[in-house]
Amino acid sequence: MNYLRRAAARAQAQAMLSVLHRDHPDTTQRLGVGALHELRQWPGLEVREIPDERSGNGCSVSGAYFAGSPAVLAVAASASMARRDFTALHELGHHLQQTMVELMDVLLDQPDGGATLEESACDAFAADILLPQPLADQHITAAGPTAGAAVALWRASNASRMATCVKASDRLPAPGHVLLIDSDGALAFAASHGLPPLRRGSDQSHVSVLRTALSGSGRTEGRGRLAYRDGILGDELYLQTAAMGGYLLAVAVTDLAPWRSFAPSARQAGPEPAEYTCAHCGEDFTSYAPACTRCESAPCPDCRHCGCDRKVSERQCASCFVVHPLAMFDGASSRCRDCD
Structure with a gap:
């Protein structure tokens, strides 16, 4: 089911791009260069910058969408310009999915009413605009992303760190996460595949691999268990990290780690009788x-x-x-x- 969820998010993001090309032709490139500037010109939309503490609405990003006339795309003002562009595109994804019937119908077929699919599709949609496939292909091989390759993709683009995490997670070879960790060990952003999503702001400093990376050069690898809510730990994962402009990027997978020649599953196969x-x-x-x-x-x-x-x-x-x-x-x- 988790594998289908990524496929469904990918299909929904492609459908959103098709709607964008149909109703707003020739805007994709302008959105990729400066999403905030472009969206401020759209009739029926208002782009509003808000304090970061007012943006916690359950989105994976620091922003919010408010339906209405005009519809409001709220973007945290404290973020970098690249991050604000990613957030604006993410919230545009919500706008498209909540106003276009062909996109809404897909969500209504989901067991949770489409909440999970909608959020994942927004991330994928934004990342596709900011990081086109040909550019991603130059840095991430068919084996999947390493931490160093993901950082190199970020440096070669104008995209935010979060957009890069999403694009890298789309190419994970096994269940896992691509994480953005701040200097205190808190989770700034996570793009997940095949595993339950991690909560933004959760403290991951207990993971020895991450703690070593934060106190050193940022480059390290090993195994560890990430924290969910209430201190619950997930499966043991292979981890590799790299410094990313004041943050730490971490790639975590259950198996098939691209940086290892042999990486059998570190995950428990199931409960033991x-x-x-x-x-x-x-x-x-x-x-x-x-x-x-x-x-x-x-x-x-x-x-x-x-x-x-x-x-x-x-x-x-x-x-x-x-x-x-x-x-x-x-x-x-x-x-x-x-x-x-």
Whole structure:
């Protein structure tokens, strides 16, 4: 499903470009050179620069889209010009998808109403305008992006760091991320493929590979687990980093790392079952279910009991004080049959 999501985002971005060429011919090149300047000339649109702290609307970028007449493309004023152009194009992607019927229909077919696809397609659409395929082909080979190649692509273009991350992630050979990390180890931007997306602003400084890169030249590689919300760690990934103009670019993949000659999957193949003997009915069984924290046994699939429900097999007679099997007692009687 995650692989299809990238294919769907790529198809939606291409459809958005087709709509752009149809309704606004000859504008793609001007958008690539100066998106903010070009979009300020469009009727029915207002480009508004806002403080960065007001842009947190769930977008992967520091911006927001507000439908209306005119529709508003809000762009964080504190960002660099290249970043503002990428943000403006991302928000233009929202505008196209929320106003063009042929694009809206694709979103409505998605299980989540199209929220994930819309966001991913906006990133891909913006990156395609700023970083045309021929330029990307000059720097990223069929094996996939290395951190150094992604930085070289950025330096050869006028695109933002974020646009470069998106373009590089589009060519990841396996599930993974292309990350932009600030000097404190916080995630400034992430473009993900085949793995759950990481939250912008999350602290990744605990990852030793990233910590080493931040304290040194920026170039390093190794393995590590990235942090999701509430301190939850993801799968172990191969990581390679490179300095990127005051930030750190990191490429992280589960396997097929382009900078290694051999990179088997670092990811867990799936949950491992455990074997138990039921303390209640004595049956042996295998289970994927979580074990009870008290008895460290999963529930038996036959009798539904864990080890906390251990069956009592003996009882002491209240008359002769001899411990007998339960079969020597009638029901809940405290006296054995010999004493009755």
